[in-house]
Amino acid sequence: MSRRKTPARAAVPAAPRCTVTVCRGCCCGTPKIPGVDHAAQLAALKAALGPVAQVRVVNCLDACEHANVVVVQPSSAGREAGGRPVWLGLVNDPDATADIAAWVTGGGPGIAEAPPVLELYAFAPSRRVRRAVED
Numbered sequence: 001m002s003r004r005k006t007p008a009r010a011a012v013p014a015a016p017r018c019t020v021t022v023c024r025g026c027c028c029g030t031p032k033i034p035g036v037d038h039a040a041q042l043a044a045l046k047a048a049l050g051p052v053a054q055v056r057v058v059n060c061l062d063a064c065e066h067a068n069v070v071v072v073q074p075s076s077a078g079r080e081a082g083g084r085p086v087w088l089g090l091v092n093d094p095d096a097t098a099d100i101a102a103w104v105t106g107g108g109p110g111i112a113e114a115p116p117v118l119e120l121y122a123f124a125p126s127r128r129v130r131r132a133v134e135d
Contacts, residue, residue, distance in 0.1 A: 015054065015073070015075060015076060016075060016076050017052060017053050017054060017075045018049075018052070018053040018054070018072060018073060018074060018075045018078065018104050018107075018108040018109070019053065019054045019055075019056060019072075019073040020045060020049060020053050020054070020055045020056070020070060020071070020072055020073075020100070020104060021056050021057075021058055021061070021070065021071040021073065022041075022042055022045060022055065022056070022057050022058070022068075022069075022070050023058055023059075023060060023061040023063070023067070023068065023069040023070070024038070024042070024057050024058070024059070025058065025059040025060030025061070026059075026060045026064050027064040027067035028060075028061070028064070028067040028068040028069055029042070029068060032067065033067050033068060033092055035092075036068065036092045038068070040094075041068070041091075041094070041097050042055075042057065044094070044097050044098070044101065045070075045097060045100070045101060048098075048101035048105065049101055049104055049105065052104065052105050053104050053105075053108070061125070061129065062125075062129045063087070063089060063123075063125050063129055065089075066087075066089025066090055066123055067089070067090070067092075068089075068090070068091045068092055069087065069088065069089050069091070070087075070088045070091045070100060071085055071086070071087050071088070072085065072086045072088065072100065072103070072104060072108055072109060073085045073109070074108055074109035074110045074111070075107070075108060075110075075111070077107075077110070077111060078107060078108055078109050078110030078111045079109075079110060080110070081110035081111060082110050083108065083109030083110020083111065084109060084110075085109070086109050086114065086118075086122060087122065087123055087124065087125050088100065088118060088121040088122055088123075089121055089122075089123045090121055091121055096117075096118070096121060099115045099117055099118055100118065102115065103115060103118065
C-alpha cells in the first residue's frame, strides 16, 4: 500500500495591512446568539476599519462555542515585529467591537498593544481550525 504525500503548502505573503475575519455562519451572526445586533456589529467594524484594514466575512470558523468569533491577523509589518493572529470569542458587546477597531486602527498585533480587556476574549482554537484561517 502506498502512502500519498500531502503537498507542502506554499508560504502566503502577509497582507500589507491587518485582516479582520468575522465569522457569520453556523452560530456567529445568527439568532442563536440573542440580544446582539449582528448587522450593526459588522457595519461598525467595516466603517471603523475600512481605511486601515481588510474586513472579511466567512461562513464558519468552526469555533461555535465562542460565538461571535473575530480573528485579527497582523499586517506584514506586524508579523515582522512578531505579531501573530489573535482569536477573539464571545464578541457580543458593542464595546468589545469598538476595542477591536481601536486596536487595529493603532496597528494591531505586533505593532500596538491590545486593550487589556481583549485578553478576556482571547482563545486558542485547535490547530486544524487555526490553519484554515491563517493560511
